[in-house]
Amino acid sequence: MGNADYDHQYNPQRVEIPPPKPLLTAVKSSVRETFFPDDPFRQFKNQPATKKAVLGLQYFFTILEWAPRYNLGYLKSDLIAGITIASLAVPQGISYASLANVPPIVGIYGSFVPPIIYAIFGSSRDIAIGPVAVASLLLASILAKEVSPTDNPKLYFQMALTSGLFSGILQASLGFLRLGFVVDLLSHATILGFMGGAATTVILQQLKGVLGIKHFTHKSDVVNVLKAVFSQYHEWKWEPAVMGIGFLVFLLVTKYFGKKRPSFFWISALSPLFCVIIGSLMAYLTHAEKHHIGVIGHLKKGLNPVTVSDLTAVFNSRHLAVSIKAGFISGIIGLAEGIAVGRSFATVKNYHIDGNKEMIAFGLMNIIGSFFSCFLSAGPFSRSAVNFNAGCKTQVSNIVMAFIMMLTLLFMTPLFQYTPHVVLCSIIMMAMIGIMDVPAAIHLWKVDKIDCMICLGAFLGVSFGSVEIGLSIAVVISLLRLILFIARPRTLNLGNLPNTSTYRSIDQYTAAKNVPGVLILQIDSPIYFANSNYLRERISRWVYEEEDRIKSSGETSLQYIILDISTVGGIDTSGISMLEEVKRNLDRKSIQLVLANPRSEVIKKLDTSKYIETIGREWMFVTVGEAVEACNFLLHSSKLSPGEEKAKTPEDNV
Incomplete structure (x- = not known):
């Protein structure tokens, strides 16, 4: 049973890739967000020419704005x-x-x-x-x-x-x-x-x-x-x-x-x-x-x-x-x-x-x-x-x-x-x-x-x-x-808060528990050339530490790593190469990489670079909760014999 069975039974919300924008539109949008975050020209919209001229004078000569009300x-x-x-x-x-x-x-x-x-x-x-x-x-x-x-x-x-x-x-x-x-x-x-x-x-x-x-x-x-x-x-x-x-x-x-x-x-x-x-x-x-x-x-x-x-x-x-x-x-x-x-x-x-x-x-x-x-x-x-x-x-x-x-x-x-x-x-x-x-x-x-x-x-x-x-x-x-903040971003190990679908840092919340067989990591910054090597090494270290913990506790072996990249605001080609290398390293260990909630700028670049085809679109989820649910479903299904699997109903799987 694969992820398609999970899709059939649960029909999770899939990550959408925003439609591409024309180059000129994209450049204008980027310039506007960089230099005009306060949108100073919003007051000029839908105004006649004479009103725009008055507003323009008031914008540069502020005395014209407050003097009439004096x-x-x-x-x-x-x-x-x-x-x-x-x-x-x-x-x-x-x-x-x-x-x-x-x-x-x-x-x-x-x-x-x-x-x-x-x-x-x-x-x-x-x-x-x-x-x-x-x-x-x-x-x-x-x-x-x-x-x-x-x-x-x-x-x-x-x-x-x-x-x-x-x-x-x-x-x-x-x-x-x-x-x-x-x-x-x-x-x-x-x-x-x-x-x-x-x-x-x-x-x-x-x-x-x-x-x-x-x-x-x-x-x-x-x-x-x-x-x-x-x-x-x-x-x-x-x-x-x-x-x-x-x-x-x-x-x-x-x-x-x-x-x-x-x-x-x-x-x-x-x-x-x-x-x-x-x-x-x-x-x-x-x-x-x-x-x-x-x-x-x-x-x-x-x-x-x-x-x-x-x-x-x-x-x-x-x-x-x-x-x-x-x-x-x-x-x-x-x-x-x-x-x-x-x-x-x-x-x-x-x-x-x-x-x-x-x-x-x-x-x-x-x-x-x-x-x-x-x-x-x-x-x-x-x-x-x-x-x-x-x-x-x-x-x-x-x-x-x-x-x-x-x-x-x-x-x-x-x-x-x-x-x-x-x-x-x-x-x-x-x-x-x-x-x-x-x-x-x-x-x-x-x-x-x-x-x-x-x-x-x-x-x-x-x-x-x-x-x-x-x-x-x-x-x-x-x-x-x-x-240093850019080159050494924080990575957090997330756990599930009991009786909720919320996942928070295990270091911060003592009640948060690890999900058996699943390692959930959150990257807390954009992924650029300055920090891509550090993140690759840090993810590898998280994997080694989790495998050691599993061996000592006798829990289910590590089979899935979920990367919560909801706080990753941007990524460059070095960052994409890092994710590709992480995917190859995890494949050698028979560990599946899962991405949760990539933002629009990130998902567009991952799609253009064909990384989504490499990881598989079915391994990208809108929330960490849905990603964990899919991993748990597949972990549970893999433990059943074929006869038992057919006997299970969707309600039983839930």
């Missing part, structure tokens, strides 16, 4: 939020400009033009645009190796602008080409470790300003920074140290109070501006320079000057390659941080942001910003958190902030010329302490040790090497983990 209630909330983040933007912008080694006024420029561009194209209601600390550090660490910001400040600034331009070009290109998965290669663990290491080095570098040290290292690693601090102890000054520690303690206290009393978030948000005002008054009244406390000095009034000529100067120099490198690296980090921040707040408010739109918005604001004296801008977490807590409703809060920055540039910049450097150091240190997320690192250790290793690798690489080394270590470890 009302006075939103305006009140956005005004409060915009004014609040503007109070943070001035001290933060000046601080991050000094971190990037560019003129302090440039930090205010970055909070004027880029926020307006983002409000037109961006999809997040909560992101507040401006310079970011980690990207500023990246920019300084890469460019300073090529050109000294003190010896040749003009060329250095031109290179910073050029880096911002190429950051924008990269970001916009990723958005237009829908290549957001490039940013996804920077995992949460990578970003966490990288930002923690960067925060550590930035905090240590601020000791130069806090202690009033004149001569300092240009290197950013912990060892060289600490060596520079303690080797110059004769330059330490107590006056800036007292002022810096005092303002830092004040900032820490206000932040703690803001966390404990969320309704008083504005106290923490306004504290940096308060420090700037008080510090400037102290510096003016006490003649700070006489007490070894340096101040910013003159800030030029007026709106952002056009800097197209500065960009062309770098294009015609030998420093272009370094500027492109700095732009690409800092652009990726700024993009990853900005999108992560936007998604976090969007989740809380239960709305969706389009990652590709965000890339386009970030790219365009940095491209246009580089033409108007702005270095890299993104969505810093601290400023965005203030915007969120202030109750912003739409992107208008960014426009309000930009308007206040315009007034500041036109009329109020002279007020900040007495701002002490040590106050800016305190503000930077406070911001960096907020970036270091120790509880998240501990959570990684508890949940996933490899993720924790990635985080630790990035942290140590940045802290004791450089930002490039730390980022490279984290990305390499992440890619190795991904490759």
Whole structure:
């Protein structure tokens, strides 16, 4: 009695092979699934031409989508939020400009033009645009190796602008080409470790300003920074140290109070501006320079000057390659941080942001910003958190902030010329302490040790090497983990849960039992050239282990192997060759190979390669349960004598 008898009595559902698609249709479908999983053009279907034109404009200019629904209630909330983040933007912008080694006024420029561009194209209601600390550090660490910001400040600034331009070009290109998965290669663990290491080095570098040290290292690693601090102890000054520690303690206290009393978030948000005002008054009244406390000095009034000529100067120099490198690296980090921040707040408010739109918005604001004296801008977490807590409703809060920055540039910049450097150091240190997320690192250790290793690798690489080394270590470890996951997929031994037709891993479910004479294996990944040899060897090992177990227990000899390939999403020619070799090896042992629930892409390739003819279509089943039922029927039938077999009825076989 063969499988045909089983078919006659039970008539199981057979695996169907999907009809072939024309080549062009198949290519279009593959491209659509790869680059357009969210189907952004679904809204254009069955629409008249004029409606499609309007929807197209709204898709790229998101302000056209939400502006018609805007009302006075939103305006009140956005005004409060915009004014609040503007109070943070001035001290933060000046601080991050000094971190990037560019003129302090440039930090205010970055909070004027880029926020307006983002409000037109961006999809997040909560992101507040401006310079970011980690990207500023990246920019300084890469460019300073090529050109000294003190010896040749003009060329250095031109290179910073050029880096911002190429950051924008990269970001916009990723958005237009829908290549957001490039940013996804920077995992949460990578970003966490990288930002923690960067925060550590930035905090240590601020000791130069806090202690009033004149001569300092240009290197950013912990060892060289600490060596520079303690080797110059004769330059330490107590006056800036007292002022810096005092303002830092004040900032820490206000932040703690803001966390404990969320309704008083504005106290923490306004504290940096308060420090700037008080510090400037102290510096003016006490003649700070006489007490070894340096101040910013003159800030030029007026709106952002056009800097197209500065960009062309770098294009015609030998420093272009370094500027492109700095732009690409800092652009990726700024993009990853900005999108992560936007998604976090969007989740809380239960709305969706389009990652590709965000890339386009970030790219365009940095491209246009580089033409108007702005270095890299993104969505810093601290400023965005203030915007969120202030109750912003739409992107208008960014426009309000930009308007206040315009007034500041036109009329109020002279007020900040007495701002002490040590106050800016305190503000930077406070911001960096907020970036270091120790509880998240501990959570990684508890949940996933490899993720924790990635985080630790990035942290140590940045802290004791450089930002490039730390980022490279984290990305390499992440890619190795991904490759290992693909090259060494899991295979599971399935057993039957009592009184059910369900089959689950025997290792996970203690109640799951082996089926006598049948070995059920589940392959938990696509079958490609990278893992085909491993899977062949692993299946052989499962067979040997099962045969040894059967010999020791005295059960029915192994006659069937069922491969559950329901989770195999794809297969290549190496994978098909592996299955053919497995079939030949099992045939030599008189063991029948059975396939359960192959997916459409897999079954099409198995059919085209003639593998189905090799294994026999009757040995392919829709579910593991039907495959086991067929194997049990044939095992039972093979034990009956011919007379007994004829005497059995279908009901008896059941």
